[in-house]
Amino acid sequence: ADPANGRKLARQCQTCHGLDGIARIPIAPHLAGESQIYLERQLKAFRSGERQHEMMTVVAKDLTDQQISDVAAWYASIKISVTLPDE
């Protein structure tokens, strides 16, 4: 998988998910730091129709396995850290 190529492919994701994987709209999930295996699995599920979403079904339809692997590698390469709310 080539995260640098994935970063280029992620231009088509950025309106909703951000190029940094931080979602720009509340109906979309953050993708930053999600695992390669999870991201590939979801893109393939959207592509096959197993998982359905009006936008994602269209986006995933024409992606090759290599493109899916690359774009997953981009988002998986981002590190995240968390801050818990005060008690």
Place this chain on the structure above:
Amino acid sequence: ADPANGRKLARQCQTCHGLDGIARIPIAPHLAGESQIYLERQLKAFRSGERQHEMMTVVAKDLTDQQISDVAAWYASIKISVTLPDE
């Protein structure tokens, strides 16, 4: 929604997703900082069978709308920050 109650409910999520929303296994997504609307939507999709997953279908089956709202509020209350990979 009551994030404090959601934190208690999240005990059943923590083996895979972490109480802090950082996934402990690669097939599970991080949930930290995901939006209330996204988290509720996914739990309800698992509950209805619209989205399928061996484990999540079972977990979501018996959750009430209030419990879904509360556990979503817990994970949504966690702040995340990202670090992009070096160029």
